[in-house]
Each structure stands twice: as structure tokens, then as C-alpha cells.
Amino acid sequence: MMPQDPRFDGQGPDAAWNDALSQGRFVIQHCDACDAAQFPPAVTCRACHGGALSMVAPSGKGIVHSTTTVRSREGAHNVSIVALAEGPRLMTRVEGDPEAVRIGQAVTARVITGEPSMLVFDPEGTA
Numbered sequence: 001m002m003p004q005d006p007r008f009d010g011q012g013p014d015a016a017w018n019d020a021l022s023q024g025r026f027v028i029q030h031c032d033a034c035d036a037a038q039f040p041p042a043v044t045c046r047a048c049h050g051g052a053l054s055m056v057a058p059s060g061k062g063i064v065h066s067t068t069t070v071r072s073r074e075g076a077h078n079v080s081i082v083a084l085a086e087g088p089r090l091m092t093r094v095e096g097d098p099e100a101v102r103i104g105q106a107v108t109a110r111v112i113t114g115e116p117s118m119l120v121f122d123p124e125g126t127a
Contacts, residue, residue, distance in 0.1 A: 034047050066103065078095075
């Protein structure tokens with residue numbers, strides 16, 4: 001009989017992240033072995049390949065790394081890549097005027113709970 005890997009017990013990392021988001025909490029993974037932060041959640045650390053990962057609350061601070069405005073008949077909205085202060089980058093949206101979002105702009109995370117819950121960012125000083 002093969003030994004079982006405890007990393008596969010219970011819910012997976014994506015489900016844990018979505019559960020936290022539905023509770024209004026923004027979390028990212030932190031490697032207990034090498035101290036690396038990562039997003040999106042995974043079963044192993046991308047830096048050291050270790051399996052000891054914890055979900056932790058980041059500072060919520062970030063910088064817009066890339067941005068675009070998406071236009072449709074319903075209106076325009078922003079799609080951005082935000083580099084978190086902890087290192088990982090994630091695709092998200094910056095609230096407010098989509099035309100006013102700029103690369104290098106400081107932003108702060110906020111969770112919108114609902115169906116589905118979403119992580120968005122506000123320009124610094126407006127949250």
C-alpha cells in the first residue's frame with residue numbers, strides 16, 4: 001500500500017482561497033520552508049517545491065503593473081495586473097474611472113462579498 005500525501009486531504013488550495021474570499025478575507029499562500037509568498041494557490045511552493053504552505057493575510061497593498069480598459073455596450077471597466085507588496089502578481093480590477101488607472105499607481109485590496117465574491121483594488125486613498 002502506498003503512503004498517502006497529506007497535502008491532498010480535505011479541500012484543495014483553490015477551494016480554501018474561495019472560502020476565505022466568500023468570508024470577506026483576502027489571503028495568499030506563504031511557504032513555511034522558504035518564506036516565499038505565492039498566488040494563485042497551489043499544492044506546492046513554486047520557489048522551493050515544498051509542501052508546507054499556509055494561507056496568510058497579505059498587507060493588501062499593491063502597485064499596478066499593467067492595465068487596460070475593456071469596453072462593451074454596458075460600459076467600460078478596468079482589467080489590471082497588480083503586483084502585491086509581498087511579491088505575487090494577480091489579475092484583478094481597479095475600481096473607479098477605468099481611464100484613470102496608471103501603471104505604477106498604488107492600490108489597496110478590498111473584497112466584495114456576494115455570488116461570486118471578488119477581490120478588487122481601490123486607488124490608494126479612496127478605500
